[in-house]
Amino acid sequence: MTPLIVTLDTPGITDVPGFEVAGVPCDIREKQDLKRLDLALLFSLRPCTAAGTFTKNAVKAPPVLLCQKHLAEGGPFHGIIANSGNANACTGAEGLADAQATAQRAAASLNLKPTSFFVCSTGRIGQPMPMPRLLKGLERAVTEKGRTPEHGNKGASAILTSDTRAKTVTVSFTYDGKKHFVAGMAKGAGMIQPNMATMLAFLATDFSVPRSFLQKTLSEAVAGTFNCITVDGDMSTNDTVLILANGHSGVSVGDKSPRELRVLFAEAVWKACEALADKIVSDGEKITKVVEVKVVGAASSEDAEKVARAIGNSLLVKSSWFGEDPNWGRLADAAGYAGAKLIEAKLDISYNDTPAMIAGKPQPELKPQWKEIVRARRFTVTLNLHLGKATFRLLATDLTDGYVNYNKSE
Amino acid sequence: MTPLIVTLDTPGITDVPGFEVAGVPCDIREKQDLKRLDLALLFSLRPCTAAGTFTKNAVKAPPVLLCQKHLAEGGPFHGIIANSGNANACTGAEGLADAQATAQRAAASLNLKPTSFFVCSTGRIGQPMPMPRLLKGLERAVTEKGRTPEHGNKGASAILTSDTRAKTVTVSFTYDGKKHFVAGMAKGAGMIQPNMATMLAFLATDFSVPRSFLQKTLSEAVAGTFNCITVDGDMSTNDTVLILANGHSGVSVGDKSPRELRVLFAEAVWKACEALADKIVSDGEKITKVVEVKVVGAASSEDAEKVARAIGNSLLVKSSWFGEDPNWGRLADAAGYAGAKLIEAKLDISYNDTPAMIAGKPQPELKPQWKEIVRARRFTVTLNLHLGKATFRLLATDLTDGYVNYNKSE
Numbered sequence: 087m088t089p090l091i092v093t094l095d096t097p098g099i100t101d102v103p104g105f106e107v108a109g110v111p112c113d114i115r116e117k118q119d120l121k122r123l124d125l126a127l128l129f130s131l132r133p134c135t136a137a138g139t140f141t142k143n144a145v146k147a148p149p150v151l152l153c154q155k156h157l158a159e160g161g162p163f164h165g166i167i168a169n170s171g172n173a174n175a176c177t178g179a180e181g182l183a184d185a186q187a188t189a190q191r192a193a194a195s196l197n198l199k200p201t202s203f204f205v206c207s208t209g210r211i212g213q214p215m216p217m218p219r220l221l222k223g224l225e226r227a228v229t230e231k232g233r234t235p236e237h238g239n240k241g242a243s244a245i246l247t248s249d250t251r252a253k254t255v256t257v258s259f260t261y262d263g264k265k266h267f268v269a270g271m272a273k274g275a276g277m278i279q280p281n282m283a284t285m286l287a288f289l290a291t292d293f294s295v296p297r298s299f300l301q302k303t304l305s306e307a308v309a310g311t312f313n314c315i316t317v318d319g320d321m322s323t324n325d326t327v328l329i330l331a332n333g334h335s336g337v338s339v340g341d342k343s344p345r346e347l348r349v350l351f352a353e354a355v356w357k358a359c360e361a362l363a364d365k366i367v368s369d370g371e372k373i374t375k376v377v378e379v380k381v382v383g384a385a386s387s388e389d390a391e392k393v394a395r396a397i398g399n400s401l402l403v404k405s406s407w408f409g410e411d412p413n414w415g416r417l418a419d420a421a422g423y424a425g426a427k428l429i430e431a432k433l434d435i436s437y438n439d440t441p442a443m444i445a446g447k448p449q450p451e452l453k454p455q456w457k458e459i460v461r462a463r464r465f466t467v468t469l470n471l472h473l474g475k476a477t478f479r480l481l482a483t484d485l486t487d488g489y490v491n492y493n494k495s496e
Numbered sequence: 497m498t499p500l501i502v503t504l505d506t507p508g509i510t511d512v513p514g515f516e517v518a519g520v521p522c523d524i525r526e527k528q529d530l531k532r533l534d535l536a537l538l539f540s541l542r543p544c545t546a547a548g549t550f551t552k553n554a555v556k557a558p559p560v561l562l563c564q565k566h567l568a569e570g571g572p573f574h575g576i577i578a579n580s581g582n583a584n585a586c587t588g589a590e591g592l593a594d595a596q597a598t599a600q601r602a603a604a605s606l607n608l609k610p611t612s613f614f615v616c617s618t619g620r621i622g623q624p625m626p627m628p629r630l631l632k633g634l635e636r637a638v639t640e641k642g643r644t645p646e647h648g649n650k651g652a653s654a655i656l657t658s659d660t661r662a663k664t665v666t667v668s669f670t671y672d673g674k675k676h677f678v679a680g681m682a683k684g685a686g687m688i689q690p691n692m693a694t695m696l697a698f699l700a701t702d703f704s705v706p707r708s709f710l711q712k713t714l715s716e717a718v719a720g721t722f723n724c725i726t727v728d729g730d731m732s733t734n735d736t737v738l739i740l741a742n743g744h745s746g747v748s749v750g751d752k753s754p755r756e757l758r759v760l761f762a763e764a765v766w767k768a769c770e771a772l773a774d775k776i777v778s779d780g781e782k783i784t785k786v787v788e789v790k791v792v793g794a795a796s797s798e799d800a801e802k803v804a805r806a807i808g809n810s811l812l813v814k815s816s817w818f819g820e821d822p823n824w825g826r827l828a829d830a831a832g833y834a835g836a837k838l839i840e841a842k843l844d845i846s847y848n849d850t851p852a853m854i855a856g857k858p859q860p861e862l863k864p865q866w867k868e869i870v871r872a873r874r875f876t877v878t879l880n881l882h883l884g885k886a887t888f889r890l891l892a893t894d895l896t897d898g899y900v901n902y903n904k905s906e
Contacts, residue, residue: 409904494819
């Protein structure tokens with residue numbers, strides 16, 4: 087099979103033929119700062135199909151509700167407007183009207199229907215959106231949008247909050263003599279306005295993809311990538327992943343395509359999501375460690391996930407990672423209270439490939455090796471429950487004093 | 497009805513007629529420290545009925561397994577041996593043999609059956625118990641035990657780990673002309689050996705109480721007190737609450753007792769548990785705030801509990817409490833992802849009695865009042881879901897940089 091080429095830190099969306107991007111400053115934060123980019127526009131003149139996944143939080147921000155409504159109406163779609171600095175969350179009917187007005191302004195400026203635009207926001211909760219600033223910025227974005235790498239980079243920057251760097255990826259592969267693209271940009275779980283920890287990711291492809299096939303492909307990729315990361319266990323009101331497929335290449339991919347093409351496309355979407363998810367974790371709020379928590383041999387996938395999440399979200403476990411302390415007792419403790427089937431006498435725990443516990447028995451003579459392993463910025467802890475064949479992999483971070491101090495107040 | 501008198505910071509168990517206590521040093525931590533008390537013996541010459549509640553962690557320490565076994569055998573019971581400094585957890589068959597040997601030694605010294613003793617441990621996970629030290633200390637405890645306040649105080653001190661103070665309570669009331677007692681001692685969720693966060697509590701009463709009535713009374717009290725607190729959301733392998741009833745007063749309380757007496761006794765046990773649970777939270781690891789999270793108007797008790805726990809265990813919420821930041825957006829966010837039925841447009845949030853959100857609408861003009869409220873060491877946040885009548889109350893703490901640094905390594 088033709089290889090996928092995954093390139094990180096690209097301009098992202100503008101790598102996909104037919105997509106234009108803008109990133110402009112409009113001082114959404116109302117800090118008299120007209121340098122910081124805070125509004126992104128992603129645009130395809132050619133009509134797109136789209137798919138999306140959204141936060142499961144019962145408190146959904148109005149832009150999320152609007153995206154879900156537009157997606158349900160089925161398109162065609164032409165773009166995404168995304169701002170940082172204000173989440174437009176807990177803002178009720180007024181917030182929804184503001185999100186709608188944003189889509190309407192883009193539509194009017196570009197002579198398209200309002201339902202062809204998605205609107206996404208990230209930043210502070212419970213503050214009215216400064217609409218005059220946003221709409222002024224949107225006009226500018228419509229004028230300035232373009233296809234150069236600089237346009238792509240600016241767009242990727244404009245959605246950041248407390249992220250320390252832009253997060254982009256471009257996946258390409260050749261099929262039937264033609265090069266195709268799936269590219270994306272994301273922002274991570276940080277909070278320069280300490281009311282939010284939102285994850286936004288936008289993807290684009292030049293394939294023509296029927297809506298249901300696109301949704302299935304995206305949902306599967308999101309389940310295995312974005313939904314398998316944790317920084318602080320707090321799910322935002324605004325989490326959104328969207329993909330637009332503009333058909334620029336003239337090639338379709340769907341249920342009836344050759345298996346090789348379907349697999350390549352699904353793999354490309356997966357790889358793009360995986361790369362962006364990894365970037366989000368690696369740039370988590372004041373983290374110092376990225377830890378892959380692998381649970382294998384569980385009686386069910388649900389059990390494997392419960393154990394991985396109990397470990398990845400345990401304050402004691404995360405604090406010990408920060409301290410570079412190979413404290414396997416806390417891993418066993420968290421696994422034990424996860425609510426999964428677990429028998430201590432069968433449990434194996436290891437750091438990378440070095441066992442800390444085998445069949446419930448500690449291996450204290452290997453402590454020097456664990457200590458060495460946990461000193462790295464990135465390592466793996468594996469728990470084998472020996473109760474079945476189900477597995478789960480969670481990418482987690484440590485918890486630092488820096489995180490607590492950063493988030494303790496506005 | 498005759499009033500209950502709740503007195504804090506008493507000698508605890510020795511306030512109950514017929515109970516003897518010892519607290520001795522035996523250097524369980526193996527630090528050449530023969531000053532620190534680390535072994536407690538609670539003893540009643542008169543045979544007792546007993547009841548207990550234990551950790552739901554799938555990884556249970558051997559002493560927990562032994563307590564459960566002895567409890568199932570039905571008694572009669574004569575006492576509790578509890579050490580700090582070593583949790584005897586993740587120690588397998590050898591750990592169980594060590595716990596059994598401890599009960600056997602107490603039984604041999606006091607000419608009683610091994611099954612009449614409970615054994616409890618708290619401290620580091622995964623280390624073999626230094627049995628020669630422990631047994632030597634136990635001999636000394638058997639010799640030194642007594643009924644003075646000093647004996648009670650020493651016992652209460654011997655079970656502490658990173659607690660900054662002993663935790664005791666005595667509840668008394670007069671019934672039918674006779675004074676009765678329910679008293680207790682506890683240790684909190686701290687970790688001077690940073691592998692554990694164990695909660696132990698021991699209660700005693702001079703009533704004669706049939707086993708099943710005692711268990712029912714204790715289980716109800718524990719569900720509403722110890723099980724409604726959180727410091728870091730980590731459930732230990734060793735959590736244990738035990739109550740002994742020695743019948744010293746010659747008065748029985750059970751299913752067939754007059755209603756007044758049943759209610760008084762249940763209330764006394766509840767008050768004793770409540771006081772000890774409160775002391776555990778207030779002395780949580782490096783905390784600066786105790787926050788009562790009240791959820792009312794939920795569709796079900798399960799929903800109320802989910803919302804309260806999501807809030808009380810959210811890193812973002814806890815960090816904001818530390819920063820004295822009335823960040824109600826984080827409360828709404830955590831409530832939203834709790835997995836409970838919740839409609840944003842119905843949600844009220846308040847700090848003490850000052851609203852922050854009414855029916856989904858923020859009340860920003862009251863911010864100066866919220867700011868004042870969260871400056872106190874103790875305050876209440878109330879969420880009214882307006883979806884039913886169910887309620888839940890959780891006593892939670894903030895999360896501090898001190899906690900992270902304290903627990904980051906051994």
